[in-house]
Amino acid sequence: MSVLVVGSVAYDGIEAPSGKVDRTLGGSATYISVASSFLTSPVRLVGTVGNDFDDNDRQLLENRGVDLEGFKKDESGRTFFWKGRYHDDMNGRDTLDTQLNVFEHFDPVIPDSYKDSSIICLGNIEPSLQVKVLDQVTNPKLTILDTMNFWISGAREALEEAISRVDVLIINDEEARDLSGKSNLADCAAEIRNKGPKYLIIKKGEHGAQLYSDRLLFSAPAFPIPTITDPTGAGDTFMGGFAGWLSRSGDISEENLRRAVVHGTVLAGFCVEKFGTERLTELSQSEIDERYDTLQKLGEIPQRV
Amino acid sequence: MSVLVVGSVAYDGIEAPSGKVDRTLGGSATYISVASSFLTSPVRLVGTVGNDFDDNDRQLLENRGVDLEGFKKDESGRTFFWKGRYHDDMNGRDTLDTQLNVFEHFDPVIPDSYKDSSIICLGNIEPSLQVKVLDQVTNPKLTILDTMNFWISGAREALEEAISRVDVLIINDEEARDLSGKSNLADCAAEIRNKGPKYLIIKKGEHGAQLYSDRLLFSAPAFPIPTITDPTGAGDTFMGGFAGWLSRSGDISEENLRRAVVHGTVLAGFCVEKFGTERLTELSQSEIDERYDTLQKLGEIPQRV
Numbered sequence: 146m147s148v149l150v151v152g153s154v155a156y157d158g159i160e161a162p163s164g165k166v167d168r169t170l171g172g173s174a175t176y177i178s179v180a181s182s183f184l185t186s187p188v189r190l191v192g193t194v195g196n197d198f199d200d201n202d203r204q205l206l207e208n209r210g211v212d213l214e215g216f217k218k219d220e221s222g223r224t225f226f227w228k229g230r231y232h233d234d235m236n237g238r239d240t241l242d243t244q245l246n247v248f249e250h251f252d253p254v255i256p257d258s259y260k261d262s263s264i265i266c267l268g269n270i271e272p273s274l275q276v277k278v279l280d281q282v283t284n285p286k287l288t289i290l291d292t293m294n295f296w297i298s299g300a301r302e303a304l305e306e307a308i309s310r311v312d313v314l315i316i317n318d319e320e321a322r323d324l325s326g327k328s329n330l331a332d333c334a335a336e337i338r339n340k341g342p343k344y345l346i347i348k349k350g351e352h353g354a355q356l357y358s359d360r361l362l363f364s365a366p367a368f369p370i371p372t373i374t375d376p377t378g379a380g381d382t383f384m385g386g387f388a389g390w391l392s393r394s395g396d397i398s399e400e401n402l403r404r405a406v407v408h409g410t411v412l413a414g415f416c417v418e419k420f421g422t423e424r425l426t427e428l429s430q431s432e433i434d435e436r437y438d439t440l441q442k443l444g445e446i447p448q449r450v
Numbered sequence: 451m452s453v454l455v456v457g458s459v460a461y462d463g464i465e466a467p468s469g470k471v472d473r474t475l476g477g478s479a480t481y482i483s484v485a486s487s488f489l490t491s492p493v494r495l496v497g498t499v500g501n502d503f504d505d506n507d508r509q510l511l512e513n514r515g516v517d518l519e520g521f522k523k524d525e526s527g528r529t530f531f532w533k534g535r536y537h538d539d540m541n542g543r544d545t546l547d548t549q550l551n552v553f554e555h556f557d558p559v560i561p562d563s564y565k566d567s568s569i570i571c572l573g574n575i576e577p578s579l580q581v582k583v584l585d586q587v588t589n590p591k592l593t594i595l596d597t598m599n600f601w602i603s604g605a606r607e608a609l610e611e612a613i614s615r616v617d618v619l620i621i622n623d624e625e626a627r628d629l630s631g632k633s634n635l636a637d638c639a640a641e642i643r644n645k646g647p648k649y650l651i652i653k654k655g656e657h658g659a660q661l662y663s664d665r666l667l668f669s670a671p672a673f674p675i676p677t678i679t680d681p682t683g684a685g686d687t688f689m690g691g692f693a694g695w696l697s698r699s700g701d702i703s704e705e706n707l708r709r710a711v712v713h714g715t716v717l718a719g720f721c722v723e724k725f726g727t728e729r730l731t732e733l734s735q736s737e738i739d740e741r742y743d744t745l746q747k748l749g750e751i752p753q754r755v
Contacts, residue, residue: 234633328539330656331674351635352657353669364658364671364748369636400752407751434754441751443669446712447705449742 146286146392147187147261150177151253151278152268152381154192154216158228158242159420161235163374169421170202172225173268173291176378179425180385180412181266182209183433185392189259191215191278195224195247205426214256219247235373236350255281264388267311268381269293272303279310287397289313290342291384297323309341315384317348331361346406348383348413356406363403366444368414368436375420379413382425386412404437411436451591451697452492452566455482456558456583457573457686459497459521463533463547464725466540468679474726475507477530478573478596481683484730485690485717486571487514488738490697494564496520496583500528500552510731519561524552540678541655560586569693572616573686574598577608584615592702594618595647596689602628614646620689622653636666651711653688653718661711668708671749673719673741680725684718687730691717709742716741 152174159166174192182188189212198218206213225248228241253274263286267275275290282288288311296304297320308314314337322328325336334345334357345357349367356363387409391397394404411433418424457479464471479497487493494517503523511518530553533546558579568591572580580595587593593616601609602625613619619642627633630641639650639662650662654672661668692714696702699709716738723729 329676329678331676349657352654353671361674361748363750365751366658366669366671366749369666371634371636373634394755403750403752404754437754441753443666444671444749444751445668445708446670446746446749447708448746449709449739450699 146185146263146395147189148181148185148264148266148388148392149189149191149255149259149262149282150174150181150266150268150385151191151275152177152266152270153225153248153251154194155225155227155248157377157421158226159375159377160230160241161375162231162233163372164420166420169423170205171227171378171421173270173381175206175422176381176416176425177266177268177385177388178206178211179209179422180382180416181389181392182211183412183425183428183430184386184389184408186210187212188389189215189262191253191255191259193217193219193247193251195222196220197223205422209426212259215254215259219250222247224248229377231376235376238376253278263287264392265289266384266388267291267307268384272296272300272307275307276303276310279307287312287391289315289384289388291315291380292320294320294323305340308337311342313344313346314342315346315348315380315387317350317380321345321347330355334361344402346387348380354383354406354410356402358399362399363406365403365406365410366440368410368440370414370417373417376417377421379416382416383409383413386410407437407440408433410440451490451568451700452494453486453490453569453571453693453697454494454496454560454564454567454587455479455486455571455573455690456496456580457482457571457575458530458553458556459499460530460532460553462682462726463531464680464682465535465546466680467536467538468677469725471725474728475510476532476683476726478575478686480511480727481686481721481730482571482573482690482693483511483516484514484727485687485721486694486697487516488717488730488733488735489691489694489713491515492517493694494520494567496558496560496564498522498524498552498556500530501525502528510727514731517564520559520564524555527552529553534682536681540681558583568592569697570594571689571693572596572612573689577601577605577612580612581608581615584612592617592696594620594689594693596620596685597625599625599628610645613642616647618649618651619647620651620653620685620692622655622685626650626652635660639666649707651692653685659688659711659715661707663704667704668711670708670711670715671745673715673745675719675722678722681722682726684721687721688714688718691715712742712745713738715745
């Protein structure tokens with residue numbers, strides 16, 4: 146199956162207790178594309194960058210086999226830039242700078258050659274743009290949406306429309322509570338699924354991830370990461386691993402959704418080990434498989450005797 | 451295998467968003483004994499109560515088949531009483547009243563007929579008393595200790611001695627951080643295991659439980675409870691389910707420790723559904739088995755394909 150990824154391509158400045166980087170390739174579409182490229186092909190990217198975008202970063206995406214027909218360089222300005230600082234416990238962060246630049250005028254036009262894509266990954270962008278993508282694709286097998294608190298509070302109506310039209314919503318526990326107004330995650334899930342999506346995945350960081358349909362279907366452990374260097378992009382990477390696995394296997398059964406959640410967990414775990422996409426781009430298939438098997442063993446509950 | 455339980459027997463007054471009870475049977479030894487009695491026999495209790503202790507509550511323990519030779523009624527005063535109020539999110543609570551009463555002079559004398567017990571459950575009491583119990587037992591196969599923040603900050607030295615002498619320490623994530631001074635749970639576990647215990651179980655409430663030895667061995671999901679009525683005793687009940695399963699099976703292999711953790715999870719899940727021990731005392735074996743199987747399915751990660 147083919148994967149279509151729509152989202153931001155950005156440069157990030159990151160400060161964390163582990164160190165800092167002034168400018169590294171980031172953005173939701175970048176992380177989703179790179180992560181899913183380890184599992185499947187074709188991965189088709191729709192995004193926009195500015196006149197400062199480095200050829201080496203374009204090369205990085207090409208080296209991962211990402212189809213860049215929908216990747217546009219807007220010479221009128223600079224690339225979206227975000228700068229943030231993580232707190233000591235890595236669980237919170239402050240935004241220090243946001244320069245939308247050319248991303249402010251991002252209009253996701255889906256190339257004809259992308260329109261028949263099977264799996265649609267709507268990275269975290271303005272909800273009305275996510276809807277615009279859904280209006281252009283012709284034959285999706287599975288549509289997946291990520292969002293964040295900024296849109297939950299600031300673009301509620303458009304977000305509800307977008308959510309009502311997708312198959313899978315992937316958010317974290319804090320966002321699930323904000324979106325539903327509930328506290329207990331099972332209650333959150335019931336409330337959110339009433340808004341439309343058949344499946345809801347709640348990411349809980351170090352506590353793993355949960356997959357809900359009409360009830361909790363699957364509870365996945367997190368991969369234990371000894372040292373978290375940079376959490377940026379972990380959620381996007383989760384979506385990339387999830388979608389990439391489904392595309393590779395061509396199977397969207399509930400059993401295989403479990404494997405997809407575990408692949409999302411595995412890829413996200415690698416992502417946070419180094420700054421930006423550094424750890425992801427040096428990954429091997431055997432490393433991914435090894436962590437899948439480790440997680441499987443970690444969560445294994447033996448039969449009663 | 452036989453189980454020895456040493457801890458508090460108390461009356462609790464509980465206020466929660468779900469309602470309130472003025473006086474219900476509680477205490478660590480009560481919850482541990484009742485929970486383990488659903489899985490194994492004999493369960494031997496050492497505890498003390500006062501002159502106000504109700505015959506019906508003694509009867510409740512007898513009905514569960516708990517051996518009460520070590521259960522003493524001290525006519526000089528009243529039973530330990532604790533009163534608390536849970537916050538709206540059920541994740542915190544305030545203590546409104548603590549009357550130690552006869553429990554202030556609790557001296558755990560282990561009857562001769564109990565001394566050869568195989569599994570020793572040291573419920574949450576003063577650490578020096580936990581050590582005193584360890585000094586009296588003659589042939590333990592597995593010693594298990596629970597504690598709380600009160601002792602971590604207030605009786606550190608005695609607690610470290612107690613911990614150094616047990617096989618399994620069971621604490622929650624907040625206690626693990628306090629005891630180790632670390633933030634990341636894997637770091638907490640490494641630090642705490644250096645203090646002596648071969649195994650460490652970290653209870654994470656709605657996020658499940660983790661079993662560590664020299665590394666993370668097992669990550670168990672929580673059982674999804676739609677409505678939590680009263681969290682009191684959930685941790686003690688976890689220990690009772692854990693110890694009860696090990697006793698029933700007579701097997702302390704690492705594979706079977708997983709089953710024990712899941713039984714602890716299952717029993718603790720029932721515990722919180724009603725006030726006090728109410729839900730526990732109406733349990734059936736088939737209900738326990740059904741939830742075990744549900745948890746097994748919930749956490750199942752299919753093989754890669």
